[in-house]
Amino acid sequence: xxxxxxxxxPLAVFAVIVAFLFAGLGLNPREVPxxxxxxxxxxxxxxxxxxxxxxFTQKDLLGQVWLLNVWASWCISCRDEHPLxxxxxxxxxxxxxxxxxxxxxxxxxxxxKRFGDPYQLSVSDRDGRVGIDYGVYGVxxxxxxxxxxxxxxxxxxxxxxxxxxxxxxxxxxELQKS
Amino acid sequence: MTRLLVAxxxxxxxxxxxAKDAQPTDQDPVAAGRAVRLAEQLRCLVCQNQSIAESxxxxxxxxxRQISEQIAAGRSDGEIVDFMVQRYGDFVLYRPPFKAATLxxxxxxxLLLLAGLWALARALRRRGRAxxxxxxxxxxxxxxxxxxxxxxxx
Numbered sequence: 001x002x003x004x005x006x007x008x009x010p011l012a013v014f015a016v017i018v019a020f021l022f023a024g025l026g027l028n029p030r031e032v033p034x035x036x037x038x039x040x041x042x043x044x045x046x047x048x049x050x051x052x053x054x055x056f057t058q059k060d061l062l063g064q065v066w067l068l069n070v071w072a073s074w075c076i077s078c079r080d081e082h083p084l085x086x087x088x089x090x091x092x093x094x095x096x097x098x099x100x101x102x103x104x105x106x107x108x109x110x111x112x113k114r115f116g117d118p119y120q121l122s123v124s125d126r127d128g129r130v131g132i133d134y135g136v137y138g139v140x141x142x143x144x145x146x147x148x149x150x151x152x153x154x155x156x157x158x159x160x161x162x163x164x165x166x167x168x169x170x171x172x173x174e175l176q177k178s
Numbered sequence: 179m180t181r182l183l184v185a186x187x188x189x190x191x192x193x194x195x196x197a198k199d200a201q202p203t204d205q206d207p208v209a210a211g212r213a214v215r216l217a218e219q220l221r222c223l224v225c226q227n228q229s230i231a232e233s234x235x236x237x238x239x240x241x242x243r244q245i246s247e248q249i250a251a252g253r254s255d256g257e258i259v260d261f262m263v264q265r266y267g268d269f270v271l272y273r274p275p276f277k278a279a280t281l282x283x284x285x286x287x288x289l290l291l292l293a294g295l296w297a298l299a300r301a302l303r304r305r306g307r308a309x310x311x312x313x314x315x316x317x318x319x320x321x322x323x324x325x326x327x328x329x330x331x332x
Contacts, residue, residue, distance in 0.1 A: 029226060035267040102236065128240050135265040137223035137237055 030138060034154040041068070041145050042133040046123035049100050049108055056097070056123045058149060065175040066095040067168075068143040069119070070131065072103040073111035075139040081158035082115050088164065089118035094172050098122035101131045101139055144168060146175045209249045216245050216255060220262055220270050229272065 036042075045057040058068075069085060071078045089096055098119035100108045105124055112122070125131055134143070144153040153171055155163055217231035224235035230242055241262070248258050262270045274280050314322065 032223060032269045033267060035264060128236075132240060132244060132265060135267075137266065 031156050032137075034135060034151075034156075036135060036143075036151045036154060039151060041143065041149050041151050042130075044123075044125075044130040044133060046099075046125055046130060049098070049105055049122035049124050051121075052105070052124070056121060058145070061095060061097070061145070062149050063147050064095060065147055065172055066097060066145050067172075068097050068099055068134075068145060070099045070101050070134070070136050070139050070141045070143075071122075072101045072139050073107045074103065075101075077158040078140045079115065081140055081160075082118070084159050084161060084164055085118040086116045089120075093169060094176070095120045099130065099134075099136075100124050101136060102126065102128040142168070144171055144175070147178075209246070212255065213242065213245045213249055216249075216258055217242055219259070219272055221272055223266055223270065 041058045043058060045055050048054045048056050067088075085096065096119050098121070100122045102125065105126075108122070108124070112119075123130075128136075134141075138156055140158055142155040142159055143151050146152050152175060153168065155168065159168065214231055218229050220230045220241070222228050222230050222233035222235055222238040222241075224237050225233050228235075228238075230238045230245075232238075244261075245258055248261065253261075259271070268274055268280075274283060276284055
């Protein structure tokens with residue numbers, strides 16, 4: 001083996017490992033690819049937060065493109081994204097439904113009163129079973145659901161202005177056209 | 179006074195006797211064992227380096243409850259694992275399935291081992307061959323003969 005190869009081979013291997021590790025630094029391990037993309041939104045029927053005697057199911061919005069936002073009053077990062085959701089609701093770009101996850105209805109209502117209520121309606125998932133059916137593991141999470149009731153996108157963690165402008169809004173507009 | 183103190187101390191010492199043992203979540207030990215074994219195979223998505231069995235995150239507690247309920251409902255282990263994979267993806271499995279996307283993950287170590295063995299074999303062969311690869315020059319031959327105290331061969 002000549003001298004060049006003696007240095008070049010380990011150096012090349014090292015460079016490849018560094019490249020992989022460096023790329024890994026930029027990945028967020030919290031963002032697990034969702035198995036729900038392209039699948040029908042799981043069925044549920046829950047009581048509405050503000051009108052517990054009335055139920056809501058995912059079928060009620062068939063024919064519309066809508067957003068399902070998982071939130072809770074105990075969730076700190078929900079507060080971060082909340083102004084954006086209020087802003088989004090004002091534009092009336094698409095119906096926004098809140099899935100109030102493992103929360104006490106009184107606290108949830110007080111929270112909405114304090115920070116504003118962007119939701120067309122919220123439903124109470126008190127024991128988190130619907131959350132499990134939707135694979136929720138880090139509140140807040142937001143699902144984009146198309147006219148046929150198929151999940152097209154899932155955003156994990158608080159929505160950022162960039163995610164809303166670059167990903168969610170363009171997708172909603174595109175889905176509304178079809 | 180001392181008597182009262184002693185009595186109080188004795189009463190205090192007896193307090194642990196009133197402590198309750200942790201209530202088992204499942205009455206049936208076989209089902210409970212199955213639930214634990216299943217929970218150990220599943221990753222908690224909140225604290226990703228712990229299994230559902232180890233984690234105290236609320237989601238892990240809820241998922242353990244799901245497992246127990248499904249066992250009670252007579253579902254098989256495979257069905258319960260499928261239930262989790264449907265919702266959280268292959269990521270929940272500590273033992274990822276063998277498929278196209280995970281080919282490198284499963285075969286990578288074996289490939290690395292083979293590459294290492296190949297490199298080792300090559301290096302050893304070279305090293306074994308190296309000394310007798312270059313024939314001795316005339317001068318070296320003469321010197322070797324002189325050192326050995328005999329006539330130069332050939």
